[in-house]
Amino acid sequence: MAREPVNETAARSKSQHAYHSLKERIAAEELTPGHRLVLASVANELGMSVVPVREAIRRLEAEGLVTFERNVGARVSMIDDSQYRHSMETLAILEGAATALAARHLTADDVRQARELNRRLIASLEHFDPRLFTSLNHRFHSVLFAACPNPRMLALVESEWVRLGHLRDSTFSFVPGRAQESVREHEILLGLIEAGAPLADIERAARSHRSATLAAYLSHEHPDEAPGEPGVPTAP
Amino acid sequence: MAREPVNETAARSKSQHAYHSLKERIAAEELTPGHRLVLASVANELGMSVVPVREAIRRLEAEGLVTFERNVGARVSMIDDSQYRHSMETLAILEGAATALAARHLTADDVRQARELNRRLIASLEHFDPRLFTSLNHRFHSVLFAACPNPRMLALVESEWVRLGHLRDSTFSFVPGRAQESVREHEILLGLIEAGAPLADIERAARSHRSATLAAYLSHEHPDEAPGEPGVPTAP
DNA sequence: GACGGCCGATTCGTATACGATTTCACCGGC
DNA sequence: GCCGGTGAAATCGTATACGAATCGGCCGTC
Incomplete structure (x- = not known):
C-alpha cells in the first residue's frame, strides 16, 4: 500500500x-x-x-x-448519494475489467485463498458484522484482481475503493439480504475463473456482482426511483 | 475543462x-x-x-x-512503452463504458456533430497530419462520451487522455494505415448508436476501436511480440 | 423586534529565510 | 589512466512572518 x-x-x-x-x-x-x-x-x-x-x-x-x-x-470529502452511485458504477466497470484481466494469472493458491476468504464471509453471516463483512469482502476481491498485469488499472481500482471509503459498508448494513446473495455470486465467479471461462463472461460476472450491490443499495435508499437503465450493458 | x-x-x-x-x-x-x-x-x-x-x-x-x-x-512524467500500453488498455475500458453510458443521452445534434468531425477526419487523410488527426479524433470521441451521466467516469476518461498526452498522436504517425481503419470504425460506432443498438454492442465496439489502435501501435513498435491475449474480453 | 453594517477573531495565501541534501566537477593517490 | 574523496553550487524542505479573506457576533438604526 x-x-x-x-x-x-x-x-x-x-x-x-x-x-x-x-x-x-x-x-x-x-x-x-x-x-x-x-x-x-x-x-x-x-x-x-x-x-x-x-x-x-x-x-x-x-x-x-x-x-x-x-x-x-x-x-x-463527503460522498453524497449521487457520488456513491457514480463511484460504484465506475468501480463495477474497472473492477470487472481488472478481474477479467487477472483471471488468467491467478495461481491455484490465489484461488484457494479466495475460497478461504469466501468461507469466512459465509461464516460471518451467522453473527453479521457489516464492518467485518466489508473488510473480508475487500480482501476477497483484492485477491481476484491483484494479479491484473495492468498496474494503471490496479491503481484506479484501489483508488476507487478508498474513495468509497467506509460508505461501502453501509450497503451491507442497510440491505442485509444482499450479503447472502453476494457470497453466492462469489462462488459463481470463482467457478468461472477456475473453469477458464471466457474473459468476457468473467468480466460480466464481476461487473454484475458489484452492480447488484449498488442496485440493492439504491432500491433500499430510493425505493421510489424507477429502475430505468441498469447502467451495465451486459448482454441480454 | x-x-x-x-x-x-x-x-x-x-x-x-x-x-x-x-x-x-x-x-x-x-x-x-x-x-x-x-x-x-x-x-x-x-x-x-x-x-x-x-x-x-x-x-x-x-x-x-x-x-x-x-x-x-x-x-x-515520461510515459514509457509499458505505461503507454497500460494506459491505452485502461482507456479502452473506461472510454468504452463511458461511450455506452452516454449513447442513450446523445441528441441528434450530437450525432450530427460527431459525423461532421468524422468527415473532417476523412478529409484530413488527404494531406495527413498526425497532430490534426489526433486533435479531431479526440474531439470526435469527446462528443460521444461527454453525455455520459457519470461525472466520475468522465473525469477518469479525461484524465487518461491527458496522461497519454502527446504520445497518443504517435500511433497515427507511426502506423498511417490505422487512420483509415479508424475512421471506418467511427462510422460503424455512429451507426450502432443511431440504431439504438444494445449498450453492450456499443461498449464492445468502442472498446475494440481503441484496443485496435493500441494493437496497431504495439505491432509496429514490437513486431516480435507474440499477439497473446487481446486483453479485451469481447465475446467471440 | 428585525435588519444591515461594522469589527474582531480565525484561518488561509504567499513571501522570505535558512538549514539540509544532492549533484557534479575537480583533484590527488594508486 | 582510473578511482574515490572533497568541496562548492544548485536545489530542495521547512519554519516563520505577515497581509488578505472569511465568518460570526455585536451594535445601532429603523
Missing part, C-alpha cells in the same frame, strides 16, 4: 508523513466525512509547520479524499 | 495559476516528458514564490503528470 520507498532510515519527509497520517486517519474513520481540517491545528498535532500540511492536503485533494475551498479550508 | 469556479474578478490563487499554467504547458508539449521543473525557476517565470509552485506540483504529481523525487525535484 505504501508507494513511497521505505528507506531504512525512515527518512520520510514531513510532507509525506502528513499525507500518510491524514490518509490513514481518514481510512480509519477517525476523521469522518465533513470533518474540517484546519492547517494550523493539523500542523501542531503532527509537530510541523503548515507548509508540509498544505502539500499533503493538495495531494489528498487531487485524490478526491478531501475537498478544498479557497480561503475557507479543507474538509474530509 | 476548467473545474475552478470562474470568478468574474479572475481571482485564481497563485497556486491555482501555477497548476493550470504548468498543465497547459505540458499539454501543449512546451514542456516535454523528462523536462526538469526547478521550483525556483518556475516560480520566477510565473512571478511568485516557490510555495504555490510546490503545491501545484503536488497536485500534478498526484495526477501522474509529473514525477517527484525527494530532494531531487520534479520532472514531467
Whole structure:
C-alpha cells in the first residue's frame, strides 16, 4: 500500500508523513466525512509547520479524499448519494475489467485463498458484522484482481475503493439480504475463473456482482426511483 | 475543462495559476516528458514564490503528470512503452463504458456533430497530419462520451487522455494505415448508436476501436511480440 | 423586534529565510 | 589512466512572518 520507498532510515519527509497520517486517519474513520481540517491545528498535532500540511492536503485533494475551498479550508470529502452511485458504477466497470484481466494469472493458491476468504464471509453471516463483512469482502476481491498485469488499472481500482471509503459498508448494513446473495455470486465467479471461462463472461460476472450491490443499495435508499437503465450493458 | 469556479474578478490563487499554467504547458508539449521543473525557476517565470509552485506540483504529481523525487525535484512524467500500453488498455475500458453510458443521452445534434468531425477526419487523410488527426479524433470521441451521466467516469476518461498526452498522436504517425481503419470504425460506432443498438454492442465496439489502435501501435513498435491475449474480453 | 453594517477573531495565501541534501566537477593517490 | 574523496553550487524542505479573506457576533438604526 505504501508507494513511497521505505528507506531504512525512515527518512520520510514531513510532507509525506502528513499525507500518510491524514490518509490513514481518514481510512480509519477517525476523521469522518465533513470533518474540517484546519492547517494550523493539523500542523501542531503532527509537530510541523503548515507548509508540509498544505502539500499533503493538495495531494489528498487531487485524490478526491478531501475537498478544498479557497480561503475557507479543507474538509474530509463527503460522498453524497449521487457520488456513491457514480463511484460504484465506475468501480463495477474497472473492477470487472481488472478481474477479467487477472483471471488468467491467478495461481491455484490465489484461488484457494479466495475460497478461504469466501468461507469466512459465509461464516460471518451467522453473527453479521457489516464492518467485518466489508473488510473480508475487500480482501476477497483484492485477491481476484491483484494479479491484473495492468498496474494503471490496479491503481484506479484501489483508488476507487478508498474513495468509497467506509460508505461501502453501509450497503451491507442497510440491505442485509444482499450479503447472502453476494457470497453466492462469489462462488459463481470463482467457478468461472477456475473453469477458464471466457474473459468476457468473467468480466460480466464481476461487473454484475458489484452492480447488484449498488442496485440493492439504491432500491433500499430510493425505493421510489424507477429502475430505468441498469447502467451495465451486459448482454441480454 | 476548467473545474475552478470562474470568478468574474479572475481571482485564481497563485497556486491555482501555477497548476493550470504548468498543465497547459505540458499539454501543449512546451514542456516535454523528462523536462526538469526547478521550483525556483518556475516560480520566477510565473512571478511568485516557490510555495504555490510546490503545491501545484503536488497536485500534478498526484495526477501522474509529473514525477517527484525527494530532494531531487520534479520532472514531467515520461510515459514509457509499458505505461503507454497500460494506459491505452485502461482507456479502452473506461472510454468504452463511458461511450455506452452516454449513447442513450446523445441528441441528434450530437450525432450530427460527431459525423461532421468524422468527415473532417476523412478529409484530413488527404494531406495527413498526425497532430490534426489526433486533435479531431479526440474531439470526435469527446462528443460521444461527454453525455455520459457519470461525472466520475468522465473525469477518469479525461484524465487518461491527458496522461497519454502527446504520445497518443504517435500511433497515427507511426502506423498511417490505422487512420483509415479508424475512421471506418467511427462510422460503424455512429451507426450502432443511431440504431439504438444494445449498450453492450456499443461498449464492445468502442472498446475494440481503441484496443485496435493500441494493437496497431504495439505491432509496429514490437513486431516480435507474440499477439497473446487481446486483453479485451469481447465475446467471440 | 428585525435588519444591515461594522469589527474582531480565525484561518488561509504567499513571501522570505535558512538549514539540509544532492549533484557534479575537480583533484590527488594508486 | 582510473578511482574515490572533497568541496562548492544548485536545489530542495521547512519554519516563520505577515497581509488578505472569511465568518460570526455585536451594535445601532429603523
